[in-house]
Amino acid sequence: VFVLPRENKTYFGTTDTDYTGDLEHPKVTQEDVDYLLGIVNNRFPEANITIDDIESSWAGLRPLIVGNSASDYNGGNNGTISDESFNNLIATVESYLSKEKTREDVESAVSKLESSTSEKHLDPSAVSRGSSLDRDDNGLLTLAGGKITDYRKMAEGAMERVVDILKAEFDRSFKLINSKTYPVSGGELNPANVDSEIEAFAQLGVSRGLDSKEAHYLANLYGSNAPKVFALAHSLEQAPGL
Structure with missing residues (x-):
């Protein structure tokens, strides 16, 4: 939480x-x-x-990957399957070899494989938080699953895949930016003095003609980009009807 x-x-x-x-x-x-x-x-x-x-609340849904045993991108369960699924697959293959089943029957059995952790029946907290990165036949990359705290790791893995594809298929070489040290726009603040720097930006806004509430709102919203926003204060005109 x-x-x-x-x-x-x-x-x-x-x-x-x-x-x-x-x-x-x-x-x-x-x-x-x-x-x-x-x-x-x-x-x-x-x-x-x-x-x-409580003043307000909102809800959203996060889809989880059920039985992503085939994925070792971030999570998964080492590719194991349940005994029931394994036995069903073997029986279907044997029936296929004896011409009692078709290839479509085998493919259907494969598609219905369940992981040995039986994730379809687990409590939501126990379902894998692993993510999967798949490439479609048309080249589309789809990154699914994961969790909030892994978003950078997931994005990094996806970009590494893109770089590999560009090199292998288009002979184009790219080097990824180290996002661990790349500041977010507006985030160039001294971690030890964030409040005082935001306050200084707010006072700059006040000096440009904004009231204190507006200036503090913009300083908190834009961070170190606030001076650029305040510089526009006298060059912008109010939109008609507002």
């Missing part, structure tokens, strides 16, 4: 529960609310947060 303070508010979540409702319009359930309140109050008992303290 993440607990993220931002602008005098705190966001907390997420849950690890299965969802069987409307996929197009997921809603926050009372069970999830109770679960999160329990987690937060257990970690911060002095807060004593109740449902009355």
